Amino acid sequence: MAPSCSKAVVGDTVIDVAPLEVISLQRLLENDENERGRLEHAATSLGFFYVDLRGSQQYLNDVGQLYTTTERYFTQPHEYLTRDFHENDEFRGYKGGKNWGSLEIPRDDIFDQNKPLPPAFQLDSATVKRFIGSSHEMAHTILGQLSKSLWPGSEAWLEEKHRIGEKSKSSLKVYRGPALARRVDVGDNTHTDGGSLTLLYTNKWGTQVELPWNKEWAWIEAKPEHAIVNVGDTLQALSGGKLYSCRHRVSQPVDGFEERWAVTYFFRPEDGTQLAPLRIVSH
Ligand SMILES: O=C(O)CCC(=O)C(=O)O
Ligand SMILES: [Fe+2]
Numbered sequence: 001m002a003p004s005c006s007k008a009v010v011g012d013t014v015i016d017v018a019p020l021e022v023i024s025l026q027r028l029l030e031n032d033e034n035e036r037g038r039l040e041h042a043a044t045s046l047g048f049f050y051v052d053l054r055g056s057q058q059y060l061n062d063v064g065q066l067y068t069t070t071e072r073y074f075t076q077p078h079e080y081l082t083r084d085f086h087e088n089d090e091f092r093g094y095k096g097g098k099n100w101g102s103l104e105i106p107r108d109d110i111f112d113q114n115k116p117l118p119p120a121f122q123l124d125s126a127t128v129k130r131f132i133g134s135s136h137e138m139a140h141t142i143l144g145q146l147s148k149s150l151w152p153g154s155e156a157w158l159e160e161k162h163r164i165g166e167k168s169k170s171s172l173k174v175y176r177g178p179a180l181a182r183r184v185d186v187g188d189n190t191h192t193d194g195g196s197l198t199l200l201y202t203n204k205w206g207t208q209v210e211l212p213w214n215k216e217w218a219w220i221e222a223k224p225e226h227a228i229v230n231v232g233d234t235l236q237a238l239s240g241g242k243l244y245s246c247r248h249r250v251s252q253p254v255d256g257f258e259e260r261w262a263v264t265y266f267f268r269p270e271d272g273t274q275l276a277p278l279r280i281v282s283h
Pocket of ligand 1: 175193200202206207248249250262264
């Protein structure tokens with residue numbers, strides 16, 4: 001039976017809250033078989049789940065610091081932001097509009113090429129590096145457990161497409177908005193993520209998922225000390241459709257919603273990876 005939504009009240013509006021399972025990073029690191037099964041269930045049903053990060057204090061502090069830096073970045077005059085605009089580059093730099101914006105910083109720019117960060121982030125370059133390094137490692141842990149669960153006893157098929165030293169489009173991406181006077185003015189931005197896994201940190205309502213069992217939209221609650229993780233199109237393709245890349249969008253639950261910041265890490269495959277099934281899933 002499909003799990004049901006809980007309810008929350010925002011202002012004078014009652015909203016549906018998506019039933020995300022909670023997976024323990026610690027247990028995944030311990031190679032716990034039961035947790036691996038729970039992870040597989042979450043990643044093949046809704047495709048969105050929480051990862052409990054309690055115990056990863058340095059990382060949680062870094063996420064907190066990045067919210068502060070994100071706010072500092074987006075509250076600069078608009079002409080400063082547009083200096084970070086890279087035309088025709090889908091995976092790098094600033095993009096924005098009236099009440100929203102994003103800035104993407106590729107992992108390879110930081111670790112391989114030592115490219116300078118935008119000035120607002122330079123003070124925090126150690127935090128940015130640690131966040132990217134740890135997020136990549138965490139995503140790799142989740143990937144390894146998914147691989148083991150889908151193809152028990154065989155080679156690490158998914159890891160083969162995400163080798164640590166290889167070039168990829170993995171990146172840190174931070175967001176502002178939406179925060180509009182009228183909720184109905186938020187444009188439709190329904191999409192699936194193209195990469196392998198997305199890690200999302202936010203402290204406000206904003207993300208909505210389309211529940212695959214009834215096609216209804218539900219809000220994702222921001223849970224302190226937990227990452228919101230979702231499967232992207234790459235893992236869906238590599239697993240022959242077994243892992244589920246869920247449609248989602250960003251909106252605001254009520255009119256005049258306050259400013260929202262989000263910090264994400266897009267874990268993407270090695271450059272050149274073909275979006276085709278790797279092996280038939282054995283169960
Ligand atoms: O800001 C969010 O809540 C999610 C952003 C998102 O879905 C994306 O960038 O792919
Ligand atoms: Fe997304």
